[in-house]
Amino acid sequence: MEKAALRKLTSLCVICGVAGIALLGIMEFRDGKREWKHFQIEYKELLLKKISRDRNPAFYERVLGMKPEIKQIVIDDWGAVDRCVSCHLGIDDPLFADTKQPFRTHPRPELLKFHPVEKYGCTICHGGQDLSTTYQGAAHKTIAHWPVPMVEKGLIQSRCGLCHKDFAAIGADKLVKGREIYKEMHCAGCHVINRQGGAVGPELSAFADKDPGAFSYAALEGNHSKQNWVVEHFKNPQKVTSGSPMHLPALNEYQIECLSSYVLSLSQRDFPRQYVPKLRPDFEPPKMDVVVPEAELSNPDDDVK
Amino acid sequence: MDMENSAGTMTQAASIDETVNEDRRNFVKKLSLTALVVGVGGAVVECGRFLKPNVLYEPSRVFKVGEVNQFPFGSRTVIEGKGVEIVREKDGVYAISLVCTHLGCLLKPVLNDQEIGYSCPCHGSNFSPRGDVLGGPAPRALPWYDVYMDNTGNLVVDASKENQKRTKLVV
Numbered sequence: 001m002e003k004a005a006l007r008k009l010t011s012l013c014v015i016c017g018v019a020g021i022a023l024l025g026i027m028e029f030r031d032g033k034r035e036w037k038h039f040q041i042e043y044k045e046l047l048l049k050k051i052s053r054d055r056n057p058a059f060y061e062r063v064l065g066m067k068p069e070i071k072q073i074v075i076d077d078w079g080a081v082d083r084c085v086s087c088h089l090g091i092d093d094p095l096f097a098d099t100k101q102p103f104r105t106h107p108r109p110e111l112l113k114f115h116p117v118e119k120y121g122c123t124i125c126h127g128g129q130d131l132s133t134t135y136q137g138a139a140h141k142t143i144a145h146w147p148v149p150m151v152e153k154g155l156i157q158s159r160c161g162l163c164h165k166d167f168a169a170i171g172a173d174k175l176v177k178g179r180e181i182y183k184e185m186h187c188a189g190c191h192v193i194n195r196q197g198g199a200v201g202p203e204l205s206a207f208a209d210k211d212p213g214a215f216s217y218a219a220l221e222g223n224h225s226k227q228n229w230v231v232e233h234f235k236n237p238q239k240v241t242s243g244s245p246m247h248l249p250a251l252n253e254y255q256i257e258c259l260s261s262y263v264l265s266l267s268q269r270d271f272p273r274q275y276v277p278k279l280r281p282d283f284e285p286p287k288m289d290v291v292v293p294e295a296e297l298s299n300p301d302d303d304v305k
Numbered sequence: 306m307d308m309e310n311s312a313g314t315m316t317q318a319a320s321i322d323e324t325v326n327e328d329r330r331n332f333v334k335k336l337s338l339t340a341l342v343v344g345v346g347g348a349v350v351e352c353g354r355f356l357k358p359n360v361l362y363e364p365s366r367v368f369k370v371g372e373v374n375q376f377p378f379g380s381r382t383v384i385e386g387k388g389v390e391i392v393r394e395k396d397g398v399y400a401i402s403l404v405c406t407h408l409g410c411l412l413k414p415v416l417n418d419q420e421i422g423y424s425c426p427c428h429g430s431n432f433s434p435r436g437d438v439l440g441g442p443a444p445r446a447l448p449w450y451d452v453y454m455d456n457t458g459n460l461v462v463d464a465s466k467e468n469q470k471r472t473k474l475v476v
Contacts, residue, residue: 014337020344027351051456058453058474070360081362095456118369 036086036133037068043089043103050095070133073121077272082121082130084138092117120275125159127151142223147212149225154257158227161265162208163276166283178262179286181255185248188289193266196289201246208267216241230260366465372458373398373476381414389450389462390414392434397473400452400462401436406445423447435471 090096128150139149167175188197212226237246410427422434430441449468
């Protein structure tokens with residue numbers, strides 16, 4: 001071969017080789033820097049401090065041998081692959097009750113008792129992006145292109161209502177109250193829930209199952225999520241949906257939260273038998289299109305909490 | 306004489322120059338080759354890592370089965386949906402696989418026979434209560450899985466690890 005060509009080839013080899021090594025280095029660096037890996041290493045240290053080798057040597061050895069790995073709960077019944085537990089490692093461990101996030105135990109352990117994490121996962125109640133392994137990507141806050149961000153604290157009861165149709169039995173005060181408001185304001189005059197009501201407005205029977213992409217967020221203040229849409233819509237329907245004939249009296253924050261929770265709980269999803277809660281034998285689905293006499297309408301300022 | 310001498314030094318200098326150049330050339334050649342091999346080889350290895358996924362869309366092979374006191378002494382409890390039986394005896398607890406080593410059918414625990422512990426409904430393999438093959442087409446004994454107790458007092462089965470020594474967990 002000619003000398004010049006050989007020289008060119010050699011320099012090409014050097015450049016390719018060095019570029020390859022640099023890319024490898026970047027990859028190693030970025031792969032080692034993942035959030036959940038750090039959290040798992042930290043969790044291991046915390047856990048080792050909390051347990052003793054003498055009391056449970058087998059468990060201690062296991063914790064010692066723990067390596068960062070993606071942890072997940074797979075629930076085939078509704079296709080969830082919840083990787084939240086890759087960071088929320090102490091979620092059902094009472095030892096972590098006052099540790100900092102993301103390790104802290106669930107604040108309502110009595111709820112976890114009835115809904116074990118292994119059986120239900122996290123997103124069925126809390127929303128969020130199940131597959132993600134980063135704080136941002138898991139939709140702790142609203143993110144682009146993910147329809148179901150994590151449910152805000154004030155609206156969390158809406159998720160109970162997906163399965164539990166007897167609101168009083170589970171003590172879901174906001175759902176009960178929301179339904180009362182719905183009746184008091186006679187929303188059924190225009191909206192249908194479970195075949196009861198008028199046909200002026202859109203049907204609400206499966207409002208929770210509605211595609212969030214079908215809503216218009218153009219005039220919305222704040223987060224572009226269905227939850228926020230509902231809240232803002234109850235504050236001022238005409239602002240969110242221009243030209244909407246819907247009108248409702250001014251509601252206080254708490255009433256809006258209740259009504260939004262109720263509306264966001266209206267689902268017709270079918271859950272497998274083992275997930276459906278038992279109902280009281282005398283439970284009757286409440287009638288929605290009843291007119292409450294005006295004298296009984298409560299003053300919006302009565303039940304400020 | 307002088308001329309000859311100077312000519313001699315010149316050729317010497319030239320040859321030294323030549324060897325230095327040759328050394329450099331060899332060094333650069335080796336360096337470029339090493340860089341290429343490390344770079345390309347590393348890229349190939351990293352691509353190969355894609356063949357083994359970090360995690361699969363399947364239920365975890367490590368699962369809780371319940372608190373220890375849910376399993377009284379002398380009990381044999383089938384864990385539904387997991388293909389595992391938890392056996393608690395006086396000297397400890399162990400988890401035994403209920404998947405036939407022949408073709409993977411789910412074994413049926415036999416309750417009315419002293420010797421046979423499990424029987425396969427598909428091709429009739431029989432296993433002793435400890436999982437050893439007594440008859441039928443099954444080629445291997447039933448594996449025992451690792452069991453441990455976590456800090457909340459729950460028994461946890463790790464079905465990804467076989468307990469080859471067949472040790473029982475003392476609780």
